[in-house]
Amino acid sequence: MKRLVGCLLLVLLLASAALAGLDVHFLDVGQGDSILIVTAQEKTLLIDGGTEDAGRRVVVPYLQDLGVEKIDVLVATHPHVDHIGGLIPVLASFPVGRVIADGQIHTTRTYERFLTAILEQDIPFHTPKRGEYIALPGTDEILVLHPGEDLLPGLNNNSVVLRLVYKDVAFLFPGDLEARGEKTLLASGLPLAAQVLKVPHHGSKTSSTLEFLQAVSPRIGVIQVGADNVYGHPDEKALENLKAAGAMVFRTDEYGRILIRTDGADLQIFLGPPLDLNEASLEEIEALPGIGPVLARRIVAGRPFGSIEELTNVPGIGPGTLRKLRGLIRVSEVEAKCASAP
Numbered sequence: 001m002k003r004l005v006g007c008l009l010l011v012l013l014l015a016s017a018a019l020a021g022l023d024v025h026f027l028d029v030g031q032g033d034s035i036l037i038v039t040a041q042e043k044t045l046l047i048d049g050g051t052e053d054a055g056r057r058v059v060v061p062y063l064q065d066l067g068v069e070k071i072d073v074l075v076a077t078h079p080h081v082d083h084i085g086g087l088i089p090v091l092a093s094f095p096v097g098r099v100i101a102d103g104q105i106h107t108t109r110t111y112e113r114f115l116t117a118i119l120e121q122d123i124p125f126h127t128p129k130r131g132e133y134i135a136l137p138g139t140d141e142i143l144v145l146h147p148g149e150d151l152l153p154g155l156n157n158n159s160v161v162l163r164l165v166y167k168d169v170a171f172l173f174p175g176d177l178e179a180r181g182e183k184t185l186l187a188s189g190l191p192l193a194a195q196v197l198k199v200p201h202h203g204s205k206t207s208s209t210l211e212f213l214q215a216v217s218p219r220i221g222v223i224q225v226g227a228d229n230v231y232g233h234p235d236e237k238a239l240e241n242l243k244a245a246g247a248m249v250f251r252t253d254e255y256g257r258i259l260i261r262t263d264g265a266d267l268q269i270f271l272g273p274p275l276d277l278n279e280a281s282l283e284e285i286e287a288l289p290g291i292g293p294v295l296a297r298r299i300v301a302g303r304p305f306g307s308i309e310e311l312t313n314v315p316g317i318g319p320g321t322l323r324k325l326r327g328l329i330r331v332s333e334v335e336a337k338c339a340s341a342p
């Protein structure tokens, strides 16, 4: 597939008007995972936060740009630094309703600081087991598929695995699960089928067995992976198996941020970071859903914007349009622009 960097591409898989309902943001945290789920009721669930550096540089600013005020549920799939590190700055920057974690003990400083941040704020902490449900308004079901009663060897294989259902669409988030964990999932008899799969363990060769992928049968596989990473992720065999299972693959090292939006029936995929309305070209603004040439010209005439909310000052743009644009646009600092003006 052609490499696209820094631009917004809309892939409409099934004919539909602009969708609304559930947004799943796969953040570009380099080598690591961070996934934000925002429901139609504006409830938020964050799965992992990348490394601590990525949490500070990418995750916290992204959430702020999006106007997120609270993380309702924060999930730490397992204690590796490329998953929990970035949750430390998130915990320092946003109120968090509750934390869900795998419960495996890890003796790193990062893990200690992660736990300390939770304890200091007295945030409810829960280690769920297979078969439990996590309530989040705006979703129909979030089922915990893993870990099971008995822990497996290795931190990755005990990742918290969630299957989220919204109407007719399911997403599977398996953390860094490897082949052994995939096997126990297959044996569990729990539902695995999902249109969208967060590919386990960054596309490692120790995960994505064909049997597992065939049971999930994803239309879309998202790989969160760093460019030129030292682990050789994603592995050729994993990519081959994804193809054999019928999945289209999208990688954060190729596209940057990946946003999947669904109304519970159709899926839209937005590739690349949100568009900066204060800097974007007329053509780029025109291509946004619900905009077109007339509104694009009005937006350009109304620049600079100090916040996304100010867009509703543009005639023809109401809260409904703004809602569709959430996650697709951002506005850069206005002050710097004013200072450089003659």
Ligand SMILES: [Zn+2]
Pocket (backbone or CB within 6 Å): 032, 033, 080, 082, 083, 176, 201, 202
């Ligand atoms: Zn990882």
